[in-house]
Amino acid sequence: MSVLKRYVWFIMVLAVIGVLYFSNPSNDGKTERTEVEEVTIQGEEEKKTPSATMKVDVKGEVNTPGVYTMKEGTRVDDVIKEAGGMTENADMTSVNLAQRIQDEMVIFVTSITTAQSTSNESGEGNTPSGDKLSINRASASEMETLNGIGPSKAASIIKYREENGPFASVEDLVNVPGIGEKTLEGLKEWITVP
Structure with missing residues (x-):
């Protein structure tokens, strides 16, 4: 036991x-x-969660132009809504609403009358007149008005811009496949970055 x-x-x-x-x-x-x-x-x-803020200058055909402080990762569409939206005279094709904003970015919404007069003035000469064309905001058809830029090069520019963000300088255009130094020299007087 x-x-x-x-x-x-x-x-x-x-x-x-x-x-x-x-x-x-x-x-x-x-x-x-x-x-x-x-x-x-x-x-x-x-x-x-984006923690950084960006300052963006909104100009042109918006109800309340000015400088806006936005969170990193915000889209152009959100900034324009913050600025009271576009006016009745705004040309909606003048800006890429889906583009992400960058610090110190300028968003300029053109008017319909300006867009129409620019397209009428450029005509068949295949060179833009008046103001320089912004390679960060221009559509493919607007880029095709430049000498030496056809549909495929315009598409390459837009593809590069969407994948890598806006161009920091005009010289960055040589990073686009199909555009070399010679093409860039012919375009410099007609294009701008902002």
């Missing part, structure tokens, strides 16, 4: 140790995983 009592005590001690071991939260693998998951989720949220 004394041998049986010894084994019972031994089994009871092991049972108590087992209960204490498995009920301790620091040894629970699930708890540790949850904490890691929470840290990972917080890290992802921090990456998604």
Whole structure:
């Protein structure tokens, strides 16, 4: 009987140790995983949450032109809405509403009458007249009015601009496939960046 009592005590001690071991939260693998998951989720949220602000100058045919402070990652459409939207005379094709803003960016919404007079003046000479053409805002058809720029080069410029962001300088145009130094020299007097 004394041998049986010894084994019972031994089994009871092991049972108590087992209960204490498995009920301790620091040894629970699930708890540790949850904490890691929470840290990972917080890290992802921090990456998604833009913290930087940008100053953008909105001009032209908007109801309230001015300088606006916006969060990083904001689109041109959101800035124009912040500026009270476009006026009745605004040419909606003069800006890329889906473009992400950059700090110190100027968004200029032209009027319909300006757009019509520019297209009438440029005619068949394949050179723009009046103001320089902004390579960061121009549409493919507007770029095709430039000497040496056909439909494929215009499409390449727009593709490059959408994938890499706006051009920082006119000279950056040589980074576009199909445009070399010679083409750039012929375009410099007709194009601008802002």
